[in-house]
Amino acid sequence: MNGADEVNADEVNEGEVNTGEVNSAPTGASRPAQLLAAGRERRVYSAAAWSVGTADGPLDRGWTGTRSWTGPALDGSELWDLASVTKPVAGLAVMALVDAGVLALTDTVGGHLPEYRGGDKADLTLHQLLTHTSGLPGGVPLYRGHGTRTALLDAVRMLAPAAPPGTRVQYSSQGFILLGLIAEAAAGRPLDRLVAELVCAPLGLAATGFTPDAAGRARAVATEDCPWRGRVVTGEVHDENAAVLGGVAAHAGLFAPLDDMERLGRSLAGGGRELLRPGTFALMTAGHTDGLALRRGLAWQGQDPVGSPVGDSFGPASYGHTGFTGTSLWVDPAAGRYAVLLTNRVHPSRAGDGIAAVRRAFHDMAYVLS
Secondary structure (H helix, E strand, O other): OOOOOOOOOOOOOOOOOOOOOOOOOOOOOOHHHHHHHHHHHOOOOOEEEEEEEEOOEEEEEEEEEEOOOOOOEOOOOOEEEOHHHHHHHHHHHHHHHHHOOOOOOOOEHHHHOHHHOOOOOOOOEHHHHHOOOOOOOOOOOHHHOOOOHHHHHHHHHHOOOOOOOOOOOOOOHHHHHHHHHHHHHHHOOOHHHHHHHHHHHHHOOOOOEEOOOHHHHHOEOEEEEEOOOOEEEEOOOOOHHHHHOOOOOOOOOEEEOHHHHHHHHHHHHOOOOOOOOHHHHHHHHOOOOOOOOOOEOOOOEEOOOOOOOOOOOOOOOOEEEEEOOOEEEEEEOOOOEEEEEEEOOOOOOOOOOHHHHHHHHHHHHHHHOO
């Protein structure tokens, strides 16, 4: 499986576990703190951070563990590889371009990318790319045979569709690679600048971005001991296709600290007024695939009736996204609540599925916090 295709603090609060006891939560810690400390004890990850709250602020937040299994204890300033949580953040930039009239959901791939005209992807729409209904496959390790940006993008162009457009939800990072190219072509600016200008700046996400500099890499949480790269990946994108693309892509590549993800969660819980007009925000977070097996918004996962990665505590109108590295952001608009979970569950290996139970239990606890 491709890394990005997951089929599916300045002061200490009560929940923060940064006292040097990195293997267990201290007496009196919150339930999420205890849960996540226990996940480390079971070696699901070496590190975890979380924030649960409303538009008014956090109800519980903290961190536990070490940046790697042999690294220093977390202090709350760490950068986390968001993996596929990049998708809805890039999606917010795309929807800001829709708000501005630069893009429309009916725009086609061929309408913005000349090299796709006359091909089998020319008529795919932004709406189909955003909802994963384009028919493009997911989980394709293109990096293995295409080691340069040019070669990998050529491979995306030649990739055979797996289904007719609009007939099923098929999670596709390749579709989001195209989405990023379209946004760049329409706006005349690179994707990293678009995300910085249209999402990070309005929310004050000063430490969020692609390709961390040396200082950022020094405080990044480790991910996989990558067989392809022959080293433990720290401060560079875990997703291999995104790495070949230079670390900037709409499907994976963003890094962020807990504070910034908390700010994003608070904005979303409050209706995203800093980012999009109310109608556009409502459209983005609504379900668009209710006639199909999986519920998807525009760049957001919806709350699937069966098998949701966050369990069934959050309401039917809730939305969010998970990331292969062990990250997630989820919002329940009816309850006005967000939940951020950041882990490095791929360290040192992507093998194992312990994060699934931890994530569900975390969201069950998050929903009842008061």
